[in-house]
Amino acid sequence: MNYQLYSDVMLLCNLPEEGLDAGDIGTVVEQHQVDGLETGYSVEFFDLLENTVAVATLPGSYLRSQEECK
Template structure:
């Protein structure tokens, strides 16, 4: 599935080294098409501070409804 910039997505995998778990939500801030499709996703706390910025594939995230 393709995502657009500023789409809110949910993690499907844990990233313990970043303090993130499956189910955490973040915002797509950039989209890559080469060498493969990928998404730069920002995860923030309740105060809006960035917790992590990850490059993820579409099989690691899903849309938040």
């Protein structure tokens, strides 16, 4: 799936080294394309007070769009 910049996505797996859990919601802030590799995305994750918790660069297979979750 191709995620657009500034779209909300859900994390599909736990990333304890980043302090993130499956189900956390983040915003796509950058797309990374490297020939021969899966498209990657930099995603910014926030807490309920809108403070940044983490910015992680992840393969698209670790993410699901909000629309896919409905």
